[in-house]
Amino acid sequence: MKIIPVVVTASCLFLAGCAFDVIRVKQEPAVLDTTQACDDAFVLSETIKVAPMGGYERELQSATHWRCVGKIAQGGVFRTRDQILTAEASNIYEADLVVSGNHIVGFFLPVESTFSPLKKPHALIVR
Amino acid sequence: MKRIAVLVVVLLSGYLAGCASGPKYSEISSTISTLAPDKGRVYIYRKTIAGAAVQPAVRVDNEVVGKAVPKGFFYVDRVPGNLKIETSTEVDRALSMTLEAGETRYVRLNIGIGFFVGHVYPELVDEVTGKKEIQSCSYTGS
Numbered sequence: 001m002k003i004i005p006v007v008v009t010a011s012c013l014f015l016a017g018c019a020f021d022v023i024r025v026k027q028e029p030a031v032l033d034t035t036q037a038c039d040d041a042f043v044l045s046e047t048i049k050v051a052p053m054g055g056y057e058r059e060l061q062s063a064t065h066w067r068c069v070g071k072i073a074q075g076g077v078f079r080t081r082d083q084i085l086t087a088e089a090s091n092i093y094e095a096d097l098v099v100s101g102n103h104i105v106g107f108f109l110p111v112e113s114t115f116s117p118l119k120k121p122h123a124l125i126v127r
Numbered sequence: 128m129k130r131i132a133v134l135v136v137v138l139l140s141g142y143l144a145g146c147a148s149g150p151k152y153s154e155i156s157s158t159i160s161t162l163a164p165d166k167g168r169v170y171i172y173r174k175t176i177a178g179a180a181v182q183p184a185v186r187v188d189n190e191v192v193g194k195a196v197p198k199g200f201f202y203v204d205r206v207p208g209n210l211k212i213e214t215s216t217e218v219d220r221a222l223s224m225t226l227e228a229g230e231t232r233y234v235r236l237n238i239g240i241g242f243f244v245g246h247v248y249p250e251l252v253d254e255v256t257g258k259k260e261i262q263s264c265s266y267t268g269s
């Protein structure tokens with residue numbers, strides 16, 4: 001029975017040694033090209049919930065205006081001043097939306113210069 | 128019963144002693160220096176007293192600029208570009224964000240559950256929320 005405190009202590013030490021940074025938003029390198037013309041701006045007609053792979057769900061609010069700021073290989077990059085958009089797991093990254101065709105496919109993280117795909121692309125519902 | 132009351136008062140006093148005690152934002156906002164046109168400003172604040180014992184240093188681009196004092200705020204002016212705001216308790220928590228010239232942004236320091244101690248993590252909030260929440264916070268200097 002003396003083994004139980006030993007196991008508990010060992011487990012605590014083991015976990016204490018672990019970084020809590022175990023949840024990471026999936027990212028892949030992306031280069032923002034601001035020289036190419038991109039699609040028009042849009043206004044979301046309803047609130048949409050999206051989640052980057054490895055990250056928490058985010059709400060894109062209805063009536064927010066998004067303007068194209070450039071392109072990456074995965075699609076057009078859209079930014080808004082109407083709400084804060086971040087990709088969040090253990091750390092938080094300011095983010096833009098990436099749209100391809102009529103779907104939101106991921107986030108562009110401007111500080112990291114990376115693309116973070118959504119768990120599931122979401123249809124773009126615009127006015 | 129009396130002992131419990133004394134204990135509660137002592138604990139509460141100790142808890143509140145960890146809070147910021149400087150002038151409130153609402154009292155000094157008009158005296159805060161004007162932002163230089165070639166710089167951006169970031170207000171960093173912690174609005175709750177939850178986890179008051181945990182007050183890690185706050186770093187902007189690896190430079191310690193202040194402390195996460197409950198009910199406290201401070202600000203930093205930086206050249207436009209990318210910023211990384213970090214706190215460390217038993218783990219590091221970071222926020223990466225952009226800052227434009229003439230722009231003012233707000234970062235709230237939240238407390239989350241940790242294994243041994245709470246985690247303080249920086250979150251970018253919108254201007255309306257930031258301006259509202261910072262009003263009751265006290266200036267801690269930077």
